[in-house]
Amino acid sequence: MTLSVLVTIDTESYSQGHPDQHIWGRTADGQEHGIRAIMDILERHGVRGTFYVNVYEAGRHGEEALREVVRAIDERGHEVGLHTHPRDLYGVEKLxxxxxPRQMEILAWGQHFIEAATxxxxxxxxxxxxxxxLKTIEALGKLGVEVDASLSPAWFESHLAREVESGNRPMSLGGLLELPVTYYVQARLGSxxxxxxxxxxxxxxxxxxTIVRQAQAQEAGAINLLMHSHSFALAGAHDRTLVKRLDAFLRFLAxxxxxQATTTAQFFEQWRTTGTTAPVGQPFVPYTGWWTTYLRTVESIGRGWKNTAAALAPPIALAALAAAAGALYRSA
Ligand SMILES: [Zn+2]
Structure with a gap:
């Protein structure tokens, strides 16, 4: 079975942010490192992405600003999905x-907004x-939206993940195709x-x-790669490391x-015509292990204090243990 890799981009600005910075990724030097830069990289590898656009930001930045975003993605043959942070228009923090009925009202607004633009x-x-x-799934079903990609077992408050078992694989849910946000286990400590x-x-x-190879071996069907419109310009500066990482990952996939990198529409079509594309039952849980995790934290030294602290913690902890053991030995 071919493994489909879906590149999905949550396209949004932070509550205090602005589309210029967080969607278009404009930096102080006048360059753009947002959705257009992401599409450039994907297209260099013949890949199209699924951009989940938070159109509800229209409540803060105006409808035309969001229409421009939706059109820019659609015009280049990438997919526009609906991303729901409804607070700006509906005063509701979370769906x-x-x-x-209220979820339907919120979802229908976004659905119609995108459909009118594309x-x-x-x-x-x-x-x-x-x-x-599950109410969201019911509402989407009534509105004719056929795919949901919200179930996220690794997220601390994913309601859907608590309501249904996903096995980390694409699955049928309430008549929709549910594409879970793929997670992996980076380390285990006891249970x-x-x-x-x-x-x-x-x-x-x-x-x-590692995850791609394990997904192939375990016939996972599809995995999601998550990113954001501002991934390459999060701190207001161009992040070349992430650009190189995405580029290298797409080269590896090829x-x-x-x-293969696949769009949500292509995968949906395959799922609809062939039924379920993954063996049901066995959960797919990629495992990368302590060493790979440690190497990642070491590589990320200098990319924020948390990463640096995480990278330095194991040797410091070992040294502290050794010192404590030495003190115990001497006092005995
Ligand atoms: Zn979001």
Whole structure:
């Protein structure tokens, strides 16, 4: 079975942010490192992405600003999905805080906004903060949206992940295709698992390759790679490391037999025509291990104090243990 790798881009600005910075990725030098730069890289490898656009930002930045974003993506043959952070228009922080009729009202607004701009039906939805529940699935079904990509077992408050078992594989849910946000286990300590989402910002190239190989071996069907419109310009500066990582990952995929970058529409079509594309039952849990995790943290030294602290913690902890053991030995 061919493994489909879906590149999905949550396209949004922060609550205090602006599309100029967080969607178009404009930096002080006048360059752009946002959605156009992401599309440039994908297209160099013959790949199209799924951009989940938070059109509700129209409440802060005006409808024309968001229409421009939707059109820029659609015009280049990439997919526009619906991303729901409804607060700016509806005063509702998360979809899960609304009942089915209210969720339908919110979702329908975004669906119609995108459809009016592109002239095409909205195929897929991802809830902001992964805050979807079974009511969301019911609402999407009633509106004719056929794919949801909100179920995220590795996210601390994914309602949907608590309501249904996903096995980390694409699955049928309430008549929709559910594409879980793929997670992996980076390390285990006793019965405790340290889960992480597959995210271009959070995973090393080594981890991404390991996960793809395991997904192929376990016939996962599809995996999601998560990123954001501002991944390459998060701190207001161009992040070349992440650009190189995405580029190298796509190059790796092109040389990997039995794996290919696929759009959500292509995967949906395959799923619809052939039924379920993955063996049901066995959960797919990629495992990368302590060493790969440690190498990632070492590589990320200098990319923020948290990464640096994480990288330095094991040797410091070992040294502290050794010192404590020495003190005990001397006092005995
Ligand atoms: Zn979001």
């Amino acid at each position: 899960t805080r609304a009942d089915v 002239g095409k039906p909205v195929l897929a939805h991802r809830a902001g903060a992964f805050a979807a529940n 405790r698992e340290f889960q992480r989402m597959i995210d271009i910002e959070a995973c090393s190239l080594r981890e991404l390759k 040389t990997q037999p039995g794996a």
